[in-house]
Amino acid sequence: MSTEPLLKTPLHAxxxxxxxxxxxxxxxxxxxxxxxxxxxxxLHTREQAGLFDVSHMGQIRLxxxxxxxxxxxxVPVDIIDLPVGMQRYAMFTNQQGGILDDLMVANLGDGELxxxxxxxxxxQDLAHLRQHIGDQCEIEPLFEERALLALQGPAAVKVLExxxxxxxxxxxxxxxxxQLLGEDCYVSRSGYTGEDGYEISVPADQAETLARRLxxxxxxxxxGLGARDSLRLEAGLCLYGHDMNSxxxxxxxxxxxxxxxARRADGTRAGGFPGAAxxxxxxxxxxxxxxxxxLPQERTPVREGAEIVDxxxxxxGQVCSGGFGPTLGAPVAMGYLDSARSALDSQVWAIVRGKRxxxxxxxxxxxxxxxxxx
Amino acid sequence: xxxxxxxxxxxxxxxxxxxxxxxxxxxFAQNALGDVVYVQLPExxxxxxxxxxxxxxxxxxxxxxxxxxxxEVVEVNGQLEDSPELVNEDPLGDGWFFRFIPADAGAxxxxxxxxxxxxxxxxxxxx
Numbered sequence: 001m002s003t004e005p006l007l008k009t010p011l012h013a014x015x016x017x018x019x020x021x022x023x024x025x026x027x028x029x030x031x032x033x034x035x036x037x038x039x040x041x042x043l044h045t046r047e048q049a050g051l052f053d054v055s056h057m058g059q060i061r062l063x064x065x066x067x068x069x070x071x072x073x074x075v076p077v078d079i080i081d082l083p084v085g086m087q088r089y090a091m092f093t094n095q096q097g098g099i100l101d102d103l104m105v106a107n108l109g110d111g112e113l114x115x116x117x118x119x120x121x122x123x124q125d126l127a128h129l130r131q132h133i134g135d136q137c138e139i140e141p142l143f144e145e146r147a148l149l150a151l152q153g154p155a156a157v158k159v160l161e162x163x164x165x166x167x168x169x170x171x172x173x174x175x176x177x178x179q180l181l182g183e184d185c186y187v188s189r190s191g192y193t194g195e196d197g198y199e200i201s202v203p204a205d206q207a208e209t210l211a212r213r214l215x216x217x218x219x220x221x222x223x224g225l226g227a228r229d230s231l232r233l234e235a236g237l238c239l240y241g242h243d244m245n246s247x248x249x250x251x252x253x254x255x256x257x258x259x260x261x262a263r264r265a266d267g268t269r270a271g272g273f274p275g276a277a278x279x280x281x282x283x284x285x286x287x288x289x290x291x292x293x294x295l296p297q298e299r300t301p302v303r304e305g306a307e308i309v310d311x312x313x314x315x316x317g318q319v320c321s322g323g324f325g326p327t328l329g330a331p332v333a334m335g336y337l338d339s340a341r342s343a344l345d346s347q348v349w350a351i352v353r354g355k356r357x358x359x360x361x362x363x364x365x366x367x368x369x370x371x372x373x374x
Numbered sequence: 375x376x377x378x379x380x381x382x383x384x385x386x387x388x389x390x391x392x393x394x395x396x397x398x399x400x401x402f403a404q405n406a407l408g409d410v411v412y413v414q415l416p417e418x419x420x421x422x423x424x425x426x427x428x429x430x431x432x433x434x435x436x437x438x439x440x441x442x443x444x445x446e447v448v449e450v451n452g453q454l455e456d457s458p459e460l461v462n463e464d465p466l467g468d469g470w471f472f473r474f475i476p477a478d479a480g481a482x483x484x485x486x487x488x489x490x491x492x493x494x495x496x497x498x499x500x501x
Contacts, residue, residue: 038433039409226408226434299412299455301431324411324433331412353414353429 009055010147010207018222026119028056031224038226042326045193045231046367049153050223051214054192058122059146059201060129062113064137071105071113074132076250076273078260084109087175087188089258092128097249097275097282101125102240106175106188111137114175114186116148116199118240147207152197152231154370155219160187160198162217167198172371181210192228194235194369233332234325236293236364242304243291243320243334249275251282252336254291289317292342293364294333294350296322300357301331302350308335309349309356316341319350325366332366333359378466379482380491381442386466389482390473394448398470399430399439399461402495407432410461415450416441416472428471430461442485444477 006029015022020031031053033041044050062071068079077090084107092100101121106114117125122143129139151160161168164178167187175188186201202210214220229239238244244253262268265280296302301324308317322333333350341348342361349356379387384403388396404410412431421427421441428439450472454460461469476482486494 032434033408037409039411042433230433299458300414301412301436303436324431326409326433 007056009053010204011053011055011211014208014211015053015222020222020224023225025225026056028119030056031222033224033226034222036221038224038230039326041221041223041227042230044221045153045223045227046195046327047153048219048221049151049155049159049197049217050193050227051211051220052150052152052223052228053147053211054150054199054228055147055204055207056119057148058115058117058119058125059142059148060115060117060122060126061140061142062115062129062133062137063111063140065111067111067113067137068107070133070136072263072269073272074128074274075103075105076259076263076276076279077105078262078269079105079107079113080269081262082107085174085176087173087190091244091250091255091258092125093250093273093275093279094246095274096247097251097278098246099240099244099248099250099253099255100128100246102238102244102255104188104190106186108175108177108186114201116201120241142201145204146201147204149200149202149207149211149214150191150193150197151200151214151220152191152193152195152223153219154196156195156197157372159214159217159219160200163213170198170372171374172196181206181213183210185210189372192235192237193231194237194365194367195231196370196372227326230323230326233321233323233334234327234365234367235369236334236366238291238334239321248291248336249279249282249287251279252287252290256283287339289336290339290342291320291334292337293362293366294319294322294335294348294359295362295366296331296333296350297358297360299331300352302333302352302357302359306333306335306350306352308337308359309351310341311347311349316348327367334364337361378488379485380488380494381440381485382494383440383442385439385442387442387482387485393479394473394475395443395445395482396470396473397439397442398465400491401465404462404465404469407434407437407461409433410458413454413458413461413471415452415454416447418447418450420444420446421474431458439471441474443474443481445474446477447472447474449473
């Protein structure tokens with residue numbers, strides 16, 4: 001365990017005031033839950049609106065006429081044709097096609113790109129960007145300068161439009177500079193819960209004022225990392241370091257949908273990202289294992305690391321994320337499974353405390369996504 | 375109903391008139407665990423003191439419930455299979471886990487009493 005002192009987000013004092021239970025996460029002292037508890041926080045987000053402090057994540061600005069072209073050399077995603085005011089999901093790959101991190105990329109126009117990367121990877125991502133494209137564009141980390149709030153849930157739009165009416169017109173994955181309480185913020189209509197909602201990049205010294213203002217709205221409750229995890233799991237969304245890592249490719253991680261048409265083997269700008277040859281070969285020939293959704297058939301939660309076996313007891317995979325889905329009212333999981341055994345509705349078993357728990361290979365998301373597409 | 379006894383693992387025990395001992399987890403324990411979503415109850419069999427007789431799963435993690443004394447489990451709270459939230463709602467009542475016959479009937483009285491357990495909680499909180 002690291003003995004480094006934990007970092008604090010600009011909302012740390014507010015979390016303590018709200019009675020949060022704090023835990024170390026990616027080097028930060030973060031709220032895992034508030035007095036409401038994980039279950040109610042989860043359900044509140046799906047029914048109304050939840051406010052999450054995700055300031056530990058890394059915000060990075062790229063600037064320069066060649067920024068989009070440069071970034072394309074590191075991700076299998078179409079950045080050059082990403083429209084101004086839009087955000088796109090991407091991942092950094094290594095020479096073997098493994099995923100170094102996943103991220104969101106937004107186009108601010110005038111050669112400016114806005115990146116949000118994972119907390120645990122942000123220093124490594126920054127070094128990666130500087131090493132490979134540092135001579136092609138300006139790279140500005142905003143780790144200290146900006147906080148990041150997520151307002152998620154069906155009431156998020158009602159709440160945020162009280163502060164800025166124009167956000168109601170935004171559609172899923174749109175990204176815009178918006179003044180909130182007189183401060184220059186960036187707002188995207190996206191998130192990590194499967195619900196409609198927003199992520200708000202706010203100057204660090206104004207984050208607490210904005211968070212308090214949002215929490216004053218009757219629909220909004222503070223939500224911790226515990227519910228963030230169960231929400232994203234029900235939505236079938238990957239958690240870096242668990243559901244994919246540097247040894248899993250986008251094909252194995254079932255993220256081929258995120259590899260843009262233009263960057264595929266038959267695309268207009270085919271390849272040109274690290275590990276392209278391996279990713280294309282896997283796309284053609286298939287993969288030995290891939291990430292699938294799993295629904296345990298008993299009430300026992302099946303957690304990360306549990307082995308998956310077939311009827312003969314042969315190990316055919318491993319659970320990468322698992323827990324209880326409060327909206328589903330049942331356990332949910334994802335795992336890597338032998339591709340030959342990964343057809344929908346296949347019966348497999350997880351080993352939990354030495355016992356077999358039957359599971360079905362299932363479609364994801366487990367709970368329907370409710371993004372606002374206009 | 376006789377008074378409760380406690381273990382350092384935050385289980386409570388109550389000696390019943392029929393010689394069995396009821397076991398559950400304390401209010402402190404359920405609060406620390408958070409929302410309970412599943413309880414794996416023990417088998418009706420002998421367990422040695424310290425053996426993991428039962429497992430309680432919260433939204434966050436799985437935790438063992440250990441046999442507080444040598445003994446034979448004679449009854450489990452089947453209600454927890456469909457309503458694990460009883461552990462949170464009524465930890466000292468409907469949220470009980472199991473009953474067992476201790477090998478040494480006198481051993482229960484040797485465990486922590488309410489005052490000693492309260493001091494343990496306070497020491498934990500101050501640590």
